[in-house]
Amino acid sequence: MTANSRIWHLVLILAIFSAPLVIMYVYQVIDSIAQPDPGSLVPGAIDLSNWRFLWERIDTGRPSIWVVTFNTFLFASTTAFLVTSLSATAGYALSRLNMPGRPYFLGGLIILHAFPTITLIIAIFIILQFLGLFDTLLGIILVKAALELPFGVWILKGFYDTVPWEIEMAGVQDGASRLRVWWELVLPQVKPGLFALLIISFLSGWSEFVLPLVLAPGSSTQVLATFMNAVIQDDATADFGLFKAIGMFYSIPVIVIYLVFQKQLMNIYGGGTKG
Amino acid sequence: MELRLEKFTKRFGDTTVIKDMDLTVGSGEMIALLGPSGCGKSTTLFAVCGIHKMNGGTLHFGDRDVTTVPAQERSVGVVFQNYALYPHMTVEQNIGFPLKIQKLGKAAIRKEVERLSELVQIGELLDRRPAQLSGGQQQRVALARAMIRKPDVLLLDEPLANLDAKLRLEMRSEIRRIQRETGITAILVTHDQVEAMSMCDRIALMKDGKIVQLDTPEQMYSNPRSQFVAGFLGNPPISFLPATAGAEVVLANGQSIARPRDLQASGDLILGIRPEHFGPQHGEGLQGEVIFVEPQGREELIDVRLDGGGDIRSILSAGAPIRQGDRVNWGVATDSILAFAPNGVRV
Ligand SMILES: Nc1ncnc2c1ncn2[C@@H]1O[C@H](COP(=O)(O)OP(=O)(O)OP(=O)(O)O)[C@@H](O)[C@H]1O
Ligand SMILES: [Mg+2]
Numbered sequence: 001m002t003a004n005s006r007i008w009h010l011v012l013i014l015a016i017f018s019a020p021l022v023i024m025y026v027y028q029v030i031d032s033i034a035q036p037d038p039g040s041l042v043p044g045a046i047d048l049s050n051w052r053f054l055w056e057r058i059d060t061g062r063p064s065i066w067v068v069t070f071n072t073f074l075f076a077s078t079t080a081f082l083v084t085s086l087s088a089t090a091g092y093a094l095s096r097l098n099m100p101g102r103p104y105f106l107g108g109l110i111i112l113h114a115f116p117t118i119t120l121i122i123a124i125f126i127i128l129q130f131l132g133l134f135d136t137l138l139g140i141i142l143v144k145a146a147l148e149l150p151f152g153v154w155i156l157k158g159f160y161d162t163v164p165w166e167i168e169m170a171g172v173q174d175g176a177s178r179l180r181v182w183w184e185l186v187l188p189q190v191k192p193g194l195f196a197l198l199i200i201s202f203l204s205g206w207s208e209f210v211l212p213l214v215l216a217p218g219s220s221t222q223v224l225a226t227f228m229n230a231v232i233q234d235d236a237t238a239d240f241g242l243f244k245a246i247g248m249f250y251s252i253p254v255i256v257i258y259l260v261f262q263k264q265l266m267n268i269y270g271g272g273t274k275g
Numbered sequence: 276m277e278l279r280l281e282k283f284t285k286r287f288g289d290t291t292v293i294k295d296m297d298l299t300v301g302s303g304e305m306i307a308l309l310g311p312s313g314c315g316k317s318t319t320l321f322a323v324c325g326i327h328k329m330n331g332g333t334l335h336f337g338d339r340d341v342t343t344v345p346a347q348e349r350s351v352g353v354v355f356q357n358y359a360l361y362p363h364m365t366v367e368q369n370i371g372f373p374l375k376i377q378k379l380g381k382a383a384i385r386k387e388v389e390r391l392s393e394l395v396q397i398g399e400l401l402d403r404r405p406a407q408l409s410g411g412q413q414q415r416v417a418l419a420r421a422m423i424r425k426p427d428v429l430l431l432d433e434p435l436a437n438l439d440a441k442l443r444l445e446m447r448s449e450i451r452r453i454q455r456e457t458g459i460t461a462i463l464v465t466h467d468q469v470e471a472m473s474m475c476d477r478i479a480l481m482k483d484g485k486i487v488q489l490d491t492p493e494q495m496y497s498n499p500r501s502q503f504v505a506g507f508l509g510n511p512p513i514s515f516l517p518a519t520a521g522a523e524v525v526l527a528n529g530q531s532i533a534r535p536r537d538l539q540a541s542g543d544l545i546l547g548i549r550p551e552h553f554g555p556q557h558g559e560g561l562q563g564e565v566i567f568v569e570p571q572g573r574e575e576l577i578d579v580r581l582d583g584g585g586d587i588r589s590i591l592s593a594g595a596p597i598r599q600g601d602r603v604n605w606g607v608a609t610d611s612i613l614a615f616a617p618n619g620v621r622v
Binding site: 164166167169170171172173174175176177180185188189 | 321324325326346347348351352353355356357358359361362363372373376377420421424
């Protein structure tokens with residue numbers, strides 16, 4: 001009973017603090033499907049014209065929203081896949097193999113993770129230009145994956161560290177090769193970590209703005225973030241209704257992913273093999 | 276199959292953990308590696324199964340030299356202290372894993388798994404996952420998995436350390452039964468002397484990376500080669516008293532006892548007296564005061580502080596009318612006294 005009342009206190013406090021956010025989101029939705037009524041909090045008539053970008057081009061110079069969405073999805077999912085698979089092997093090596101200079105490597109990872117990306121942007125720009133990957137999706141995918149890797153490697157190393165050594169020894173003793181031991185016996189133990197990392201790096205790719213803006217400015221490589229930026233920037237009279245509707249559209253996948261996978265996402269903070 | 280370890284040396288960095296160790300385990304024999312923590316028991320075991328590379332020496336299984344054979348290709352089954360079951364697999368998959376690696380067919384694996392689960396008596400648990408098993412059941416699964424490939428050698432690293440007292444007793448005889456039934460050559464690592472004495476044919480007592488004595492449990496108990504061995508084996512432990520041997524044996528505290536018949540040495544000695552060799556049933560001889568009485572059910576342990584100094588322990592049947600603070604004058608079975616030179620070597 002006391003536990004129950006304590007939960008109610010918590011709920012109340014959380015409700016108060018998150019109310020501004022919730023109200024903002026609610027108005028985001030309302031404004032995107034209603035006629036703006038200046039100066040009034042009560043929305044006027046329902047109007048779906050803000051969502052017109054879904055079925056027509058908002059103006060001729062821009063790519064269709066579906067192409068942009070596809071770009072974003074490709075960018076985010078390829079990045080997530082790259083980060084997760086590379087972290088899965090690198091994290092294992094760092095956790096298990098006794099290689100020279102390991103502590104320095106680990107320290108380097110932390111520093112890299114803490115390093116502000118934006119300060120590197122000129123150097124990255126020059127490298128991409130040199131490689132001929134400037135203004136390509138592949139270019140920004142590689143850059144984004146590289147920048148996300150330190151975090152992923154570090155997280156997965158933590159997960160690997162919780163897998164007992166003896167499981168691997170037992171696997172080797174049972175006759176399995178090191179590769180097979182890793183794939184069949186160790187990897188399943190860190191599945192929660194892999195999954196969480198996959199989602200987190202997908203979301204991070206989905207919301208990435210600076211890298212595509214600077215490194216892939218062309219309209220054929222536009223992602224949703226840069227698309228929205230262009231919508232609000234170019235027009236002489238900014239169409240805020242349209243902007244809000246696109247914003248809604250942009251955040252739907254994020255909300256869905258959070259709702260569906262919140263349990264798995266929490267895993268990354270809990271660490272370990274439960275889950 | 277006979278296991279022969281010769282001149283085995285193991286170094287970690289600059290520290291030599293094991294130097295020139297020789298150990299032969301006869302076919303079908305079960306040997307205990309017994310010793311205090313850090314003496315190199317696990318290191319030896321891991322060298323035998325191939326997880327650790329040897330820095331020197333050779334290892335033979337029968338006539339086959341396996342010194343440089345990788346762990347996967349040695350025919351060794353290992354039971355780890357924490358069992359190391361694969362948590363994401365069912366019991367059946369766990370036990371069958373070594374055969375799956377060998378690419379056996381499903382039906383063949385199933386048949387073998389059933390044979391093994393019958394041997395270790397867990398037939399009804401095959402669909403469970405390790406987390407749903409008790410400690411003793413996990414132990415049995417680990418044992419079955421280690422044995423399913425019909426290995427030449429079975430290695431057990433403190434297999435009972437994680438079990439409660441009752442299960443430990445049960446698994447002690449279970450492991451012994453399974454080892455006898457299959458006739459497998461086995462090495463058991465333990466720091467529990469009772470386990471070593473009750474389960475194994477012979478005991479290799481280790482200290483600082485060396486085997487100090489390799490003998491049957493009875494021999495090792497009644498005929499230890501050094502003070503360390505005498506002190507390590509026996510529960511309750513032996514008491515040591517410094518003394519000088521002449522025509523009589525005079526203890527450091529001034530009291531004297533008859534000279535043991537087969538004692539050759541004279542001069543300074545350390546006497547080892549087991550609790551069952553000191554008490555009223557052996558007549559009179561040593562005087563002192565009871566400082567502690569510890570009931571143990573069927574028996575009670577009595578610590579006596581001798582007049583002039585030195586503690587000695589006795590074990591009597593429960594119900595003896597002895598209280599703390601009582602004055603006693605009890606005898607020693609002089610011919611059962613173990614005598615050691617001051618450097619610890621048996622004389
Ligand atoms: N990987 C390693 N690196 C460095 N030293 C090690 C390593 N493994 C073991 N040692 C050292 O070797 C010695 C023997 O270790 P080992 O694990 O064989 O002891 P043990 O007899 O099994 O002890 P316990 O009863 O505590 O398990 C110890 O001093 C230990 O510190
Ligand atoms: Mg050990």
